[in-house]
Amino acid sequence: MSASFDVLVIGGGVIGSAVARELSRYRLSLAVVEQNLDVCNETSGRNTGVCHGGFAYDTGSWKAKLCVQGNQMMGDLSEELGFDFRRSGKVLVGNTPAERASLEKTREQGIRNGVQGLEMIDSERLHRMIPGVIGQFALYSPQSGIIDPFGYTIALAENAAWNGVLYFFAHPATEAHFHNGIWTVIAGGEEFRSRWVVNASGIGYRAVSDMLGFPPYHVVYSKDDYIILDDRLGKDVPMPIYTVPSNTYMGIHVTPTTDGNLLLGPTAENTGDNRYYGVEKKNIDALVQNAMAIWPHFTKADFIRTYSGILAKWADENGVIQDFRMEVKNHAVNLVGMESPGLTASVPIARHVIALMEEEEKFPENPSFCPERPKPLQFREMSDQEREEAIRKDPRWGKLVCRCRKVSQAEILQAIDNPLGVHTMTGIKYRTHTMMGRCQGGYCQMAIEQMVEQETGEKPQDVRYCREGSWMFTGKVREAGR
Amino acid sequence: MSEMRDVVVIGGGPAGLACAVALFRLGVKDVLLLEREPQLGGILRQCIHDGFGLGRFHQALSGPEYAQRFIDQMVSLGVPYETDATVTEVTPERLVTFASPSGIRKIQARTVVFAMGCRERTRGALAIPGERPSGVYTAGTAQAYVNLYNRMVGKDVVILGSGDIGLIMARRLTLEGAHVKAVYEILPHPSGLKRNIHQCLDDYGIPLYLSRTVTDIHGASRLTGVTVSKVDERLQPIAGTEEEVSCDTLILSVGLIPETELEQDAGIPLDPHTKGAVVDEHLESRTPGFFSCGNVLHVHDLVDNVSDEAERTAQSVKRFLEGTLEQGMIPVTGGEGVSVVVPQMISGRDPVTFSLRVRKEMGPCTLSVRQQGKAVFSKALPKALPAEMVVATVPPGVFAPVGDVEVMVSC
Numbered sequence: 001m002s003a004s005f006d007v008l009v010i011g012g013g014v015i016g017s018a019v020a021r022e023l024s025r026y027r028l029s030l031a032v033v034e035q036n037l038d039v040c041n042e043t044s045g046r047n048t049g050v051c052h053g054g055f056a057y058d059t060g061s062w063k064a065k066l067c068v069q070g071n072q073m074m075g076d077l078s079e080e081l082g083f084d085f086r087r088s089g090k091v092l093v094g095n096t097p098a099e100r101a102s103l104e105k106t107r108e109q110g111i112r113n114g115v116q117g118l119e120m121i122d123s124e125r126l127h128r129m130i131p132g133v134i135g136q137f138a139l140y141s142p143q144s145g146i147i148d149p150f151g152y153t154i155a156l157a158e159n160a161a162w163n164g165v166l167y168f169f170a171h172p173a174t175e176a177h178f179h180n181g182i183w184t185v186i187a188g189g190e191e192f193r194s195r196w197v198v199n200a201s202g203i204g205y206r207a208v209s210d211m212l213g214f215p216p217y218h219v220v221y222s223k224d225d226y227i228i229l230d231d232r233l234g235k236d237v238p239m240p241i242y243t244v245p246s247n248t249y250m251g252i253h254v255t256p257t258t259d260g261n262l263l264l265g266p267t268a269e270n271t272g273d274n275r276y277y278g279v280e281k282k283n284i285d286a287l288v289q290n291a292m293a294i295w296p297h298f299t300k301a302d303f304i305r306t307y308s309g310i311l312a313k314w315a316d317e318n319g320v321i322q323d324f325r326m327e328v329k330n331h332a333v334n335l336v337g338m339e340s341p342g343l344t345a346s347v348p349i350a351r352h353v354i355a356l357m358e359e360e361e362k363f364p365e366n367p368s369f370c371p372e373r374p375k376p377l378q379f380r381e382m383s384d385q386e387r388e389e390a391i392r393k394d395p396r397w398g399k400l401v402c403r404c405r406k407v408s409q410a411e412i413l414q415a416i417d418n419p420l421g422v423h424t425m426t427g428i429k430y431r432t433h434t435m436m437g438r439c440q441g442g443y444c445q446m447a448i449e450q451m452v453e454q455e456t457g458e459k460p461q462d463v464r465y466c467r468e469g470s471w472m473f474t475g476k477v478r479e480a481g482r
Numbered sequence: 483m484s485e486m487r488d489v490v491v492i493g494g495g496p497a498g499l500a501c502a503v504a505l506f507r508l509g510v511k512d513v514l515l516l517e518r519e520p521q522l523g524g525i526l527r528q529c530i531h532d533g534f535g536l537g538r539f540h541q542a543l544s545g546p547e548y549a550q551r552f553i554d555q556m557v558s559l560g561v562p563y564e565t566d567a568t569v570t571e572v573t574p575e576r577l578v579t580f581a582s583p584s585g586i587r588k589i590q591a592r593t594v595v596f597a598m599g600c601r602e603r604t605r606g607a608l609a610i611p612g613e614r615p616s617g618v619y620t621a622g623t624a625q626a627y628v629n630l631y632n633r634m635v636g637k638d639v640v641i642l643g644s645g646d647i648g649l650i651m652a653r654r655l656t657l658e659g660a661h662v663k664a665v666y667e668i669l670p671h672p673s674g675l676k677r678n679i680h681q682c683l684d685d686y687g688i689p690l691y692l693s694r695t696v697t698d699i700h701g702a703s704r705l706t707g708v709t710v711s712k713v714d715e716r717l718q719p720i721a722g723t724e725e726e727v728s729c730d731t732l733i734l735s736v737g738l739i740p741e742t743e744l745e746q747d748a749g750i751p752l753d754p755h756t757k758g759a760v761v762d763e764h765l766e767s768r769t770p771g772f773f774s775c776g777n778v779l780h781v782h783d784l785v786d787n788v789s790d791e792a793e794r795t796a797q798s799v800k801r802f803l804e805g806t807l808e809q810g811m812i813p814v815t816g817g818e819g820v821s822v823v824v825p826q827m828i829s830g831r832d833p834v835t836f837s838l839r840v841r842k843e844m845g846p847c848t849l850s851v852r853q854q855g856k857a858v859f860s861k862a863l864p865k866a867l868p869a870e871m872v873v874a875t876v877p878p879g880v881f882a883p884v885g886d887v888e889v890m891v892s893c
Binding site for chain 2: 278300446
């Protein structure tokens with residue numbers, strides 16, 4: 001195959017998908033090449049899901065500026081694109097005079113960054129907001145929030161696809177050449193020609209940056225381990241509880257998810273391996289110990305899952321972590337060090353990318369661009385009356401497949417028929433939130449797997465759990481006899 | 483405006499079936515049983531091995547055969563039931579809401595019998611360190627894939643935990659051509675029934691290693707292997723004992739947890755030890771009109787005991803509906819040698835069937851029941867194993883109307 005595009009985005013994570021979606025506002029032929037079988041398998045789906053306020057970054061930095069912008073637009077984006085977001089607020093708790101002084105400094109920096117509503121609150125107000133928290137005082141950020149990072153990334157990608165962007169999964173970019181004003185990129189063994197290339201490769205940015213002829217950047221991989229707790233606990237923690245941050249690390253925090261689970265993490269350890277997501281026992285123990293110091297109301301019986309994510313940061317020769325870097329050369333846009341707050345800042349980053357491109361070329365508007373992506377209907381969010389109506393129209397709404405999250409057969413079929421053509425088991429998991437509850441798919445996964453086979457026509461041995469190579473079955477136990 | 487019923491039984495597995503059938507036989511006919519799956523039978527449907535019903539029917543039945551005996555009675559008696567019906571809510575006032583492809587229905591029940599069974603403890607609940615590849619299955623999930631869905635889960639298999647389903651799956655996967663390398667158990671004794679150790683492991687030459695656990699899981703896509711370590715007496719891994727075992731499949735048989743979500747929503751108090759409801763000898767919870775039986779109450783090893791417990795529940799429901807059931811107010815605790823005991827309360831007036839588990843393996847020993855320190859009942863046991871539930875019935879007229887009760891097992 002040899003296909004030609006105006007812009008080829010390398011990497012379909014939250015930033016790549018935001019760039020693709022924002023570019024689809026223009027009359028351009030667009031494609032995304034993604035190494036995985038879905039859009040949120042690396043950093044975009046492996047984080048805390050916090051919509052950051054923007055107070056923790058140096059004033060004047062891209063991180064501060066784009067994070068504040070992203071935070072401000074997240075409510076509208078969630079309406080427009082139909083994903084879960086709640087402006088929950090967030091507290092950073094402290095106990096000592098030194099911590100108070102540090103939080104005061106953070107507050108002042110936040111005000112300089114343009115963050116609205118930051119205030120120091122006393123113990124009484126803190127405990128009124130979160131009764132079980134440990135802390136004498138806190139910095140309260142009412143604009144901070146929580147996002148469903150899977151839902152958000154998928155929504156951006158689906159809206160991009162709706163507006164004509166082509167997604168190529170299982171297409172890792174391995175080569176790039178610039179000749180006569182045209183880029184030729186080899187991805188998944190196929191040739192893509194494009195007038196523009198955007199490196200949105202996240203954890204893989206260094207390799208792609210090298211491929212595109214940029215100077216060698218010093219990458220620091222920071223690995224974050226987390227524990228997920230039962231969703232019965234979420235109601236007790238209405239907003240993320242953080243400790244006093246340092247310049248580069250936010251500390252171990254306790255964060256509710258939009259599904260009502262609690263997350264404990266992250267650990268933040270430097271690693272040389274950007275593909276290893278294992279969680280070590282010492283980190284599990286450290287997470288428990290540190291989280292207990294701010295919110296001690298859980299036990300091991302509340303554990304549901306552990307996970308890990310990797311942030312690819314950019315550091316100078318002394319190892320000091322640098323700002324986001326966004327640069328253009330030879331019609332290649334290079335995105336360097338896209339780490340936290342990349343989820344919050346993704347759409348402003350995308351808009352800045354386009355502004356950089358438009359310094360060289362004005363793009364014509366796409367008159368048929370549709371910014372809306374309706375949120376998939378969910379049984380768990382419906383009233384009994386709405387459920388009754390949905391079942392009357394389609395009885396499959398009344399067949400609950402997942403008990404933990406009350407997900408109906410209709411929703412799963414809708415997810416299998418997604419616009420990106422993703423049909424891994426985790427693809428269905430991220431779209432429907434089945435297999436994410438306390439039984440971890442013990443009850444529902446067999447029925448879901450059967451639906452995947454039936455709807456896609458895949459053979460049992462071809463069904464993938466998540467990545468290439470993550471087979472579920474060797475095949476049938478036995479073929480049907482005559 | 484909602485429909486009324488004397489009894490709603492939630493769950494069409496062995497407990498729900500036996501309870502509903504017994505209710506009908508006792509003359510309580512305004513019953514509705516709700517089952518979320520398309521068929522009745524519950525987990526027995528995937529248990530195609532034999533050994534069910536030895537106590538009750540003196541025959542070694544397969545799981546589906548055992549279930550069918552009750553399903554046949556359901557049908558011949560005409561007990562009303564709904565399949566594909568998932569209960570979404572039970573209120574403390576006993577309003578039961580369920581969804582099915584025919585719509586949303588609400589039933590105001592005079593009594594509710596919880597018979598939802600249990601779920602398996604997962605890898606995440608144990609926080610086993612390592613990567614998250616495919617190929618890590620709970621034993622029941624693997625069993626469902628192999629026996630109900632005709633899907634073969636792997637070739638080179640390691641089993642963690644010597645619970646009964648893990649043992650059964652060791653044999654099942656071997657029979658289907660997989661290489662089951664070993665079973666590892668963290669405890670110093672097996673968790674499953676002795677007969678399953680013999681029939682599922684020994685007969686196939688599958689080694690069982692005690693006091694060992696999986697301490698790391700490898701593989702970015704499909705499982706490539708696990709690290710196994712020896713554990714000390716506090717069950718903590720001992721550094722330096724790690725051993726790498728290559729495999730593409732890890733089966734977890736590491737415990738069952740009563741699925742009490744609906745009970746929790748209804749505000750029913752639970753026992754932190756059994757993880758099921760606190761009940762009296764009538765199987766009634768602390769909230770009048772709510773009953774529990776089977777694995778949702780406490781995890782059983784023999785289905786025969788589940789059926790017996792469900793039938794006793796039916797008798798209590800009948801008495802409740804007649805207005806002659808009194809709640810037990812005398813607390814019961816597990817004493818020396820006992821890890822869990824059901825019931826946790828008794829009335830003192832009726833016969834009491836105690837179901838309990840011992841903490842460690844014992845030879846000839848004595849089960850004794852004391853009230854306020856005074857021995858009121860004892861029974862000699864030839865042996866007692868943590869893996870095998872002890873059941874003993876204390877006749878009426880033994881207990882005083884007040885005074886805490888303690889149940890113990892000692893050599």
